[in-house]
């Protein structure tokens with residue numbers, strides 16, 4: 001299977017994020033065979049602190065992974081500043097995280113949190 005235009009960075013960033021949360025499992029897949037890949041209904045899911053978190057009905061594994069990462073982050077607590085994580089807005093009351101290529105970045109420190117950029 002070859003996926004054109006796959007945003008590998010989104011997948012790498014998601015896998016790294018999921019690994020750092022201590023998730024029990026992580027899965028990316030699709031529901032429908034015999035359809036064009038973008039119609040296969042891609043999903044990504046993780047089991048985290050006793051709950052299944054899922055992003056589904058996406059057009060590719062990269063979109064599914066990016067959506068899953070955003071779902072995990074939004075409303076979570078930054079492990080550095082202890083503020084609630086937001087994905088947009090201004091750094092202040094919330095800690096605004098964003099994705100920089102293949103890593104999610106803590107708004108409070110500006111540190112890339114990818115495994116290949118250990119600090």
Ligand SMILES: [Zn+2]
Pocket residue numbers: 078079080081082083095106107108109
């Ligand atoms: Zn923070």
